[in-house]
Amino acid sequence: MSKIKKLLVGTTIALGAFGATNSMANDGEALYTAKMCQTCHGAEGKAPIMPLYPKLNGQNKEYLAAQMKDIKSGKRTNGMSAAMKAMVANVSDAEIDAIAEYLSKVK
Template identity: 40%
Template sequence: MTPHKLLITTAGIMCMALSSGVALALDGASLYRERTCIACHGDEGREPVMSDYPKIAGQKAPYLLAQMKKIKDGTRSNDSSIAMKNVMHLINEDEMAVVAEWLANLPR
């Protein structure tokens, strides 16, 4: 295979991998900080800034993911979720799943 064909093949494979929507390279801890979760839920989800906000470290991942989706789509709406609703545009569903899994593996 010529270097030119190898380069084109490699670029094609990389494009397919990046466009597949798979969150393989995503890091839960980094996303938690970058998507501003840390601002309300604390450094690792154990010390929220307000007593009304939940401690989310150690919760089950499917539960966390379901709650994030409900807040994002407006299904869950209460006084505590209003602030979160305003930042949910910063995170997509793949990223939510990665953050939920990371939080689930933290001690309570």
């Protein structure tokens, strides 16, 4: 196989994997479940398991995303953010945005 052909095949595979990640990031409801958010915040973000945990449904998406990103970066350290830090450590910004978008639409 020529070098150009190998490069094109490698690029196609990489772009395919990137596309799969992006399509997953577009499904906030599935990500909410896959990332175990419901464990503490309840189904659809409506029923937290402890009074200290916030209800997430219907919140402004920019606010939700900012809070998750601030916890992930360490910028936010108050409240129960220490418990959340491990949960958002492996959640990409695109996935955070998708989850925030989903939660903002749940009534």
